[in-house]
Amino acid sequence: MTGGDVVNKLHEFRYLTFDVVGTLIDFEAGITGCLAAIGAETGVVVDGEAALGHYRAARYMPEATLFPDDLARVYGVIAPQLGLPQGEAQAARLRDSAAAWTPFPDSVEALARLGRHARLIAMTNARRWAFTHFAAALGEPFHAGFTPDETGTEKPDPAFFEQVFAFVEAEGGRRDQILHVAQSQYHDIGVSRHLGLANCWIERRHAQPGHGGTIASESFTKPDFHFTSLAALADALEASVTA
Incomplete structure (x- = not known):
């Protein structure tokens, strides 16, 4: 886990936005x-x-x-x-x-815990038909979900993120109340930093060499938070509530 004073403020995020495939679903x-x-x-x-x-x-x-x-x-x-x-x-x-395709072993329980403290929004490059299955397997934890069928684009295109920002702002929320959670440096962590979002890297392949099925990013973006499991993020958020 990294990042100055922001480390003690996990509980202050009103929204948690999630990459799905590779972060929550073991594709x-x-x-x-x-x-x-x-x-x-x-x-x-x-x-x-x-x-x-x-x-x-x-x-x-x-x-x-x-x-x-x-x-x-x-x-x-x-x-x-x-x-x-x-x-x-x-x-x-x-x-x-x-x-x-099934969730990672910690995904369902961790999302349920995280959902007690923030609104969860899915942001996936998978089409809506597939996301419907993923959301069901994850226990339907999402306040909202965005796919290329609605956005007309895919991450890492900033335009995908901008549509989520518009949704949050329509509810009275702000961009600085969002924590973006993802495993892909290429699709999520780099662009979220470029757009000024706080981010959390879930390093699912921490115990494996190489990049597996995910495209390699040209450069590494140091995240605000870094965990090797979603459960660890849920633990940290709950700890910040009582700190």
């Missing part, structure tokens, strides 16, 4: 689990970290479309690299697997 396990299941049917053993590396490269090709619909295209790119069978059925299977 890496969802993708590698689906690929492994497809491989098992044909006797192919899938190396999870290698698969995530191929996924990351494919996902950020210029022809990429909205997530997770784009997973069908991604499958067509990475299947030959992994020795997996190619076909529309397998591609659709990877895309549709998003509906069953």
Whole structure:
């Protein structure tokens, strides 16, 4: 955890905005689990970290479309690299697997705790159909949710954030009452700092090398808060209430 006097003020944030995929929902396990299941049917053993590396490269090709619909295209790119069978059925299977992706073990309980002290807002690059499944798996903790279907753009585009700011301000809130919580330096932490938001980096891959399925940021942004789990953020917020 880092950041001067702000460290003692977690309980003062009125809004907590969240990245969802990778911060609350374990998309890496969802993708590698689906690929492994497809491989098992044909006797192919899938190396999870290698698969995530191929996924990351494919996902950020210029022809990429909205997530997770784009997973069908991604499958067509990475299947030959992994020795997996190619076909529309397998591609659709990877895309549709998003509906069953599960939260990290601490997500549901930590969100429930955090929601007692602030309004929780989801900000996800996943399309609305997928977010509906994610929100249900997380226990429907959100005061509001924003997806590319509503915003017309994706993070790290500042325009995505600006629509959330407008929503908060319409409720009488202020930008300085928001803490943005996310695992991706590229999609969230860097741009939130550029926009003047307080931020909290949840370093989900702290015990693993590399970037997994998330694009690497060109530079590291030191966050205001830094935890390796969402539960640790909830602990810190509760401690700040009683400090």
